[in-house]
Amino acid sequence: MIKVAMTGVYVDDVAAAHAFYTDVLGFETRTHMDLGDGTLFVTVGAAQGAQPDLQLLLEPGQGPVAEPYHRALYEAGIPCIVFSVADLGAEYERLRGRGVRFTHRPRRQGPVLAAVFDDTCGNLVQLVQPED
Template structure:
């Protein structure tokens, strides 16, 4: 069986992204390596009880491929990744209290309730909850 082991999110600043994804969103650090020359290799994952084998690579988003891709996705208002949550409304309220900006308040979208937040490092991120 093939399973997703790691996926990436291009970010403006790896250290700032690491702080946001752990301190604000609640992910745990899985890997944090200084590769030298100011380059960090950082992965985060869901906290205990989540998806232990799945990691999110916070990847530097500068360069001839990443820059145009990120700009086009953001300008289109599309999230770069979707995170599943048990209660979108509760996460929305928790994150707003922490100062997180949203480009889409919770709303029904087909079989889901979704909200879209700004991750402060160049991306839009969607939170999704299946409707009962």
């Protein structure tokens, strides 16, 4: 069976993204390597081993492919990634209390409740809560 092991998200600044995704969102560091010349290889994942095999690679968003793609997603208002939460209302309030800027409050979108926030690193991120 094929499983997702890692997915990447382009960020403006890997170190700043690492701090946001761990200190603010609550992810844990899985890999943090200095590759030289100021290049970092950083992955994060869900805390407390919720998804031990799945990692999010925080990729430098500079370059001829990354920059236009990264910018176009943001300018179009398209989230670069979607995270699932058990209680969107509680997570929305927790993150707002930590200074996270949401582009829209939790609202019904088809079969889920959804909210979108700015990750401070050039991306919009969507949180969803499946409705039972």
